[in-house]
Amino acid sequence: MAWEKLAEDKKARIAASIPQIWRLKSTPTEDSVMDYPEKSGIMTAEELAMTESSATDLVTKMAHGQLTSVAVTTAFCKRAALATQLTNCTLEFFPEMALARAKELDESFKNTGKVVGPLHGLPISLKDQFRVKGLETSMGYVSWLGKLDTENSVLVDLLFKAGAVFYVKTSVPQSLMVCETVNNVIGRTVNPRNKNWSCGGSSGGEGAMVGFRGGIIGIGTDIGGSIRVPSAFNFLYGLRPSHGRLPYAKMANSMEGQETVHSVCGPITHSVKDMRLFVTSVLAQEPWKYDSKVIPMPWRQSEADAIKTKLGSGGLTLGYYNCDGVVLPHPPILRGVETVVSTMKKAGHDVFQWTPYKHEYAVNLINGIYAGDGGTDIYNTLKESGEPAIPNFADLINPDLPKIDMNELWDVHLKKWAFQSEYLEQFRLAEETLGKEIDAIIAPITPTAAIRHNQFKYYGYASAINLLDFTSVVVPVTWADKSVDKKQEAYKALNDMDKTVQAEYDPEAYHGAPVAVQIVGRRLTEERIMAIAEEIGRLLGNEITP
């Protein structure tokens, strides 16, 4: 069958998965669809309240019998149906399976008076890399359509054991190697706050879904910003844990087996509180007993407490940078970093300027790693169906591009290791000068606020952190504001990439777009960085006090 036909068929199946009563009567014409759930008349006031609550509150209420999983799941299924129709963020929607599962959980609770686990009854949305037995994982590739999974990804299994309910799998860009979300199966996913903006990528479907509150905790993956960019573009929190903290086994992927820079999975949430609920719930399942790549490292409350202790005495020591030396962020992002810096200083924390160490070198190195097989893996997957490459990365999958040779790869490994260790030395040297430990670095995650379609060009703010395998939590900060974020007309670009990125800024077009920063810590510092991100969010006023 022609690839276009297969894609049409899939789109029809997605549309058909939405019950008649949840379908839109008309397509809204506004740029933002954020107020649509209330306007639609499809959701009850209780359902709106549930979806605008927190995962932590919902599981608490379900554990006390104050809410049923069927009620909560129904609410999220409805809102996810709306998100699907309004932002085109969905590749698989299965409310019937979800409600059957919710009913089972409710019955179990009724019979035993006990929850099956810490996520009992909670709907969790999944990026379409996660395999759920009996469903499709197309990852937006036409050639993968119609193949039903015969087993669950390990994380799906463990979340299931913890009591989660699955109901939707969300869209990704073809190949996953792009920070926007567009593929030949369902086309483009848009930002629920403005259809002219990207929802980010590659976990862009999750970004749009959770941003719209069609999901309360979404799970994405990140090899070069793919959790953090959608979090930033949708005013959400996102965790890129270090490799080995959370299980990735039995997931679908592009360039599977590439291990020079690992893709990792992590949550996209509305609060650090919910992020912690997710991480502690997964770690309580001892994922290292299922996935050999997971480090046997349970949740370390002592690490989180170390930050709390500092908050109560003397304060944090935070580095920051607003430019990596390659591309200067747009004015809204510069203001975002400055807002966090001044907020933290005002609260008594020690904030100093961090000099990014060889980021350009790092970005070039990781770009070479992404292109390690000359695009062969992706090329072959496209060839199977005959679908074309999406324009965003078409130049990278020419089969005539050379592959890295084994000894060249080993050289890349050595360069990566040396760079990582040199970066650690930068920390040590700075700590010697400061006479104290550095708790985190505040940095841009993208050079732009939620970007206009097809304009995402510079991945370096995200990908340098992937090369370092540092832990990073995205914190939403503010919104682009044309009245203050003026274009710097006299700016002299650092290089061609910088020039391209600067040219994209238009105060009018970006007005109101979400602005975020990332909070970065050394490898495997999830507990600490989450605690710091929570405090920053609290001080900014966009995070509920724990």
Added chain:
Amino acid sequence: MAWEKLAEDKKARIAASIPQIWRLKSTPTEDSVMDYPEKSGIMTAEELAMTESSATDLVTKMAHGQLTSVAVTTAFCKRAALATQLTNCTLEFFPEMALARAKELDESFKNTGKVVGPLHGLPISLKDQFRVKGLETSMGYVSWLGKLDTENSVLVDLLFKAGAVFYVKTSVPQSLMVCETVNNVIGRTVNPRNKNWSCGGSSGGEGAMVGFRGGIIGIGTDIGGSIRVPSAFNFLYGLRPSHGRLPYAKMANSMEGQETVHSVCGPITHSVKDMRLFVTSVLAQEPWKYDSKVIPMPWRQSEADAIKTKLGSGGLTLGYYNCDGVVLPHPPILRGVETVVSTMKKAGHDVFQWTPYKHEYAVNLINGIYAGDGGTDIYNTLKESGEPAIPNFADLINPDLPKIDMNELWDVHLKKWAFQSEYLEQFRLAEETLGKEIDAIIAPITPTAAIRHNQFKYYGYASAINLLDFTSVVVPVTWADKSVDKKQEAYKALNDMDKTVQAEYDPEAYHGAPVAVQIVGRRLTEERIMAIAEEIGRLLGNEITP
């Protein structure tokens, strides 16, 4: 200069590094040189006692001012000088530098009344992969001779901070990829217990040195048995930690940058007590702040205590196997496993038969990984000087052998990951059946007792564990005994490799050779496996009670 000349020059320099008064008057003719230190007249009774003590006792005495580092260092330098002359185990010997360092430490202690760290004053021997500023790291390659290191390996730096004294770097086989120790620079290192037996490899110089008590703690590396085999062949304890536990940065290596299976470093000691001293001392230096590959995981006393608790109540649950399904071990090894099994059963522990899972598949997979670049890296290093390949692996470095292609490598990564995760599943399934946690697996580490030269053929008992990245501690058990370890004449070999290995057994030739087992645990279980190894050693009567 011809490679032979460079090698001669190096040998002359090693010989010259031994002070006249420590030189042998005559070459002993006996097979074993174990009693030579006492017979030589070179060492005092006090020096003999110090070298026959434990590292733990020595650091305690130095910390209480009951011994000086100069005295201890002198004793080990003398004994190392003897080991060098009797077993040919040394590539760098630098007693002057060591004694200057020891003097500094003694003065510091005298002035401050404090030790600089937990290893204050303790001599530690290093495999010749560790770089020490100002010295050579030839690793037995002629082409690397004469190049002085400009910086220390990270582990050397951290041990230095902990108070260690360095005095010797020991020999390795050319390329490191062999479990015996022979190179074109100094030739072959022999087993101090019998010059007809191998000292093992690739950390064979360490095995001979520590076995002879020219060292009390030696550090080796292991990518396919290279710590464990020399430990086994010299009646020593050896730890192969999981990757990421101890630092490897800035060390010399063959096939540097190959990361599909990581080489790791670890201690070779006379007791688990000394092993623990080493590991806790290194972890106390926070190696993860220096080497990006090290996991931020301090010493977990709670994990060691979990084993202690089990010893006090209910006992351990231990699997065992005496054959991996590929090669049946020689009779002394079968008896070694049986000795441990019956000892543990008698002590009330639950010991059950473990079925090795797809070990042949694992061994084939890892052999393909070792040969990933078709031997290019090693071939090029040999070509530089013109030295020939040692016979043990000459067939593996033909430059016409194909390299793995990038996409093939990714496929290997996936196979490795799947195999590792399937092995974890075997643990889970067995634990379900048993209704309790498995604490460790008892297994052979080699199919033979300390082997005759050039006869090491089958690496699978060691290398399957490397592929799994499991933690393993070698425990010395007993000695081959011609009166009980009879050749099984009627045995029908499983395959050609098995036939070759069986043919090698000769009760007479192996009489008295060290026999060991390895105690294996899941990834990053160092504290637990060390505690179990200690208990096994205690019950066997070859480990001092802590």
